[in-house]
Amino acid sequence: MSTKTSTPSSPKELKDTLWKAADKLRGSMAASQYKDVVLGLVFLKYVSDAFDERRAEIAAELEGEDTTFIEETLEDPDEYAGSHAFWVAPEARWSFIADNAKGRKNSATDDPATVGDLIDAAMRTLARDNTALEGTLPTMYGRENIDQRRLGELVDLFNSAQFAGAGATQARDLLGEVYEYFLDKFAKAEGKRGGEFYTPPALVRTLVEILEPYNGRIYDPCCGSGGMFVQAEKFLERHDQDPTQLAVYGQELNEQTWRMAKMNLAIHGIDAKGLSSRWGDTFARDYHADKQMDFVLANPPFNIKDWARREDDPRWRYGVPPVRNANYAWMQHILSKLTVQGEAAVVMANGTMASNTGGEGQIRANMVEDGVVSCVIAMPPNLFRSVAIPVCVWFFAKDKGSGARGSWDRRGETLFIDAREMGHMVDRVERTFSDEDIETIANTFRTWRGRSSAKGEYEDVPGFCKSVKTQEIEKAGYAMTPGRYVGAPEAPEDTEPIEEKIARLTTELTAALDESARLDAVVREQLRRLK
CATH class of the missing domain: 1.20.5 (Single alpha-helices involved in coiled-coils or other helix-helix interfaces)
Structure with missing residues (x-):
């Protein structure tokens, strides 16, 4: 295994270099296992960096004290509690793995230990010493189907790379970027299945900028790898707000994806206590049934045909969802979680805007008449690299009256935004939003609601947005397709x-x-x- 690796100079070069190195591991591994191996390694590096930072802080605080006392304090797990750092035992530290990756004996068999054996042992030790990580960390690094030479090269690269020059706080920020970059790459590599755990950041940012979750409880009933929570935290950072004012709650059905979410939140320094204690189906067992939420952000799997449906479920306030489609079950579950001033943003299949199958039209009508639909946005195609079809976003609010969430009384009205022509193509299969696109969409909603963050006054824009009375929606058969209401854009004046x-x-x-x-x-x- 090589110990000399040139360090990339910029964050982009670092991410690209790490991805290329990690990609060498793919070999005969299944994509899902390969993903766990690489992301687990990124997490282990983060844990060590955070631990080393806290260790340096303790040493600085004790400067001048007795040497023996300092050494004992540095090895006291209680000194690391409550500081966003996990306790890392000596044999689980990155430096130990890097220093002993060659030539160390396996204590159980007396055979030479591979770098994979060392990493597996480190993962088990971390999980044993930190209850929050129990059942989270991957332990497959010593298996025969993992190329130990290439795994060692990746460890060398992580070891020699300068994640930041001014302390581990910046290192964690960059490691967070690396983790998100890898998630994006894996989602693209896995095609349609990748969309199960990863929602494009530009889309999530749009939802967050509209909801503006400054404080309270934020919830995702199908949280994937936790991207909604990460973007909510970044929103607070952009506005110089304390991220600890937002408590995260989530649930995820897929075991591997649940593990990714736990690691992702830890890397970003987000308290994951509100993440369900284990993976599980939200419909079969709501792990947060006793909690009401201030904000909900969700991108549920579309059109699920096989789901845990119970006709007498109290969540079906607006009507029992059809047997073979869970779309309106997701929406009603989310509505049931909101506080009296709670708001939600839910990414949905376009069919939800006009479908009448299995009573969905009546459920939609009941939601509109009850005044809980605040906005529907038609999104452009290709936002999801793996799914070319366009999606829509439903925004819900328990109270659209004048108050803390907006100075305009919008009861009896719904905002429609047609954003199908917005964005730009990154390549021939993927579209994204620019910062200006996100601001245009978000500010349209903010001005409509009369938020203090709004710039300018709201006005209908032909071809783009319109505030529509409930009576007009009723006349249209409760179809919620924005294009039906916003009309065509005005033709430019011919001079x-x-x-x-x-x-x-x-x-x-x-x-x-x-x-x-x-x-x-x-x-x-x-x-x-x-x-």
Whole structure:
């Protein structure tokens, strides 16, 4: 295993270099296992960095004290509690793994220990010493199907890379970026299945900027790898607010994805106590049944046909969802979780806006009449790399009256935004939003609600947004498709004088006819040669 590795100079170079190195491990591994191996390694590096930072702080605080006392204090697990650092025993520290990756004996078999054996042992030790990590960390690094030489090279690269030059706090920020970068890469690599654990950050940012979750409880009933929570924390950072004012609650059905979420939140310094104690189906068992939430952000799996449905479930306030589709079950579950001033944003399949199958039309009508739908946004296609179809976002609010969440009384109204033409293509299959796009959409909602953060005053914009009375929605059969209400954009005013326009169009048409004649002659000549 090589010990000399040049250090990339920029965050982008670092992320790209680490990904290329990690990609060497893929080999015969299944994509899901490969993902666990790499993300687990990123997490282990984070844990050690955070521990080392706290260790340095303790040493600085005790400067001048007795040497023996300092050494004992530095090895006291209680000194690390409550400081966003896990206790890391000596044999689980990154430095120990890097220093002993070659030539150490396996204590159980007396055989030479591989770097994978050392990492597995470190993971078990971490989980044993920190109850919050119990059942979370992967332990498959010593298996035969993992190339130990390449795993060692990846450890070397992580060891030599300078994550930050001014302390482990910046290192953790960069490690968080690396983790998100890897999640994005894995989602793209896994195709459609990748969308199960990863929602594009640009889409999540849009939802967060609209909800503006400054404090309270924030919940995701199908939290994937925890991206909604990470973006909520970043929102608070952008606005210089204390992230600890937001308590995170979530649940995830898939075991591996639940583990990813636990690690992702830890890397970003987010308290994950509110994440369910284990993975599980939200419909079958709501781990947070006793809690009401101030904000809900969710991207549920679309159109689930096989789900834990019970007709007498008290969550079905607006109607029992159909047997073969859980879309309206998700929406009603989320509505049932909101406090009296709670708000939610839910990414949904476009079919939810107009479907009448299995009583969905009546459920939708009941929600609209009860005044809990505040906004529907039609999103452009290709936001999800693995799914080309467009999606929509439903925004719910228990109270749309004038108050703490907005100065405009919007009871009896719903805002429709048609954002289908917004964004730009990153490549031929993926679209994203620019910062300006996100601000345009979010500020439209803020002005409509009369938020203090709004810039300007709300007004309907043909082809883009319209505030619609409930009576008009009723006349449209409770269809919630924004394009139905916002209409077509106004045509730009034509200021070209008629004489100049005729002359210009005549010239352009003549040139087009000449080119057509030339091409016709070329085609005829080629056909003649074929005879």
